[in-house]
Each structure stands twice: as structure tokens, then as C-alpha cells.
Amino acid sequence: MEIHPDLSKGLLKTPDAKTVSTNLWKKLACDLNAAGPPMREVAGSKKVWADYKTHLKAKMRRNKHSISGTGGGRSNYCSLTQLKQKVSELLSMEESMSGMVGTLEFGAAQTASNTHIETSVEGNTGESNSLQDYHCSNVEALLARNKTF
Known part of the structure; x- marks a missing residue:
């Protein structure tokens, strides 16, 4: 695979990628079978590789979740073996889990706290509270306290 x-990524960029891929998998299966049991056909070798990648990615996802988690308790982080680390680097799995470094992010824009919202909340006391510069959790608390919007 190295x-x-x-x-290993399934991204052959040749005009006859299907034929080249099939031939490389046949050679790989032959080399693996020559190394000893278990003996597998090409389809079996492809499945083992796909399952290995799936389990490795799941382990890396659990590790990332464990690292970013908060609260007390025992850590669920499982270190990667040298082989798993090497496969992770070969497949660039860290980039697929965390994103590429130095690139722009797209999606819902994160606005600064100086955004003005033209809405007010009136409570039972009749006072008006502007929602300008409130953080979401503060707005939720304010809405829960006043119960009218």
C-alpha cells in the first residue's frame, strides 16, 4: 500500500484505472497469500482493507471526541499502534478528521457580538429588554424568564 x-485510497488517476486497480489488487493478494495464512481472494483482501480503514477512522474519531470532551472521569483515549499511525498518515486520515490546516472554512457565518437584533422582550413588569449584544444562552434565559416574545 505504501x-x-x-x-490504498481508491484514487488511481490513469486512463485505465479499473484494469490497473484490479491488477494491483491481484498482485497484493498474491503477495499476502505467499506470506502465509489466512489465504484470501482479491475480494477478501479488499474487504479486509476497507474494514481496517473503517475501524481505524472510528478509533480516531473516538479519540478526537475523548480529547475534546469536558468533564471529569476517566479518559477514553486509545493510543494508535505504529502500524495504525502509519496507515493513518498514508491515508491522510487526520486531515479528514480535523480538516486541512491553513484553509478557509465555509458554512454558517460566525457573527461578532456587536450584531444588533431589532427585537425586544417585554416581561410581566412591563420593562423592555433589547436583545442587542446578548449571547444565545443569555437570550434563552431572558426568554424563559419573560415567557413572551
């Missing part, structure tokens, strides 16, 4: 990293 010799043909595009095969």
Missing part, C-alpha cells in the same frame, strides 16, 4: 498510495 508503494501505491493511490490504490
Whole structure:
């Protein structure tokens, strides 16, 4: 897989990628079977590789969740073996889990706290509270306290 990293990712970029991929998988299955049991066909070798990648990515996702989690208790972080670390680097799994460094992010814009919202909340006391510069949790608390919007 190190010799043909595009095969490991399933991204061969040749005009006859299907044929090249099939031939490389046949050679890999033959080399693995020559190394000893278990003996597998090409489809079996592909499935083992796909399952290995799936389990590795799940482990990395659990580790990331464990690191970013808050609160007390025992850590659920499981260190990666050298082989798993090498496969992770080969497949660029860290980038797929965390994103590429130095790139722009797209999606819902994060606005600064100086955004003005033209709405007010009146409570039972008749006073008006502007929602300008409130954080979401503060707005929720204010709405819960006043119960009218």
C-alpha cells in the first residue's frame, strides 16, 4: 500500500484505472497469500482493507471526541499502534478528521457580538429588554424568564 498510495485510497488517476486497480489488487493478494495464512481472494483482501480503514477512522474519531470532551472521569483515549499511525498518515486520515490546516472554512457565518437584533422582550413588569449584544444562552434565559416574545 505504501508503494501505491493511490490504490490504498481508491484514487488511481490513469486512463485505465479499473484494469490497473484490479491488477494491483491481484498482485497484493498474491503477495499476502505467499506470506502465509489466512489465504484470501482479491475480494477478501479488499474487504479486509476497507474494514481496517473503517475501524481505524472510528478509533480516531473516538479519540478526537475523548480529547475534546469536558468533564471529569476517566479518559477514553486509545493510543494508535505504529502500524495504525502509519496507515493513518498514508491515508491522510487526520486531515479528514480535523480538516486541512491553513484553509478557509465555509458554512454558517460566525457573527461578532456587536450584531444588533431589532427585537425586544417585554416581561410581566412591563420593562423592555433589547436583545442587542446578548449571547444565545443569555437570550434563552431572558426568554424563559419573560415567557413572551
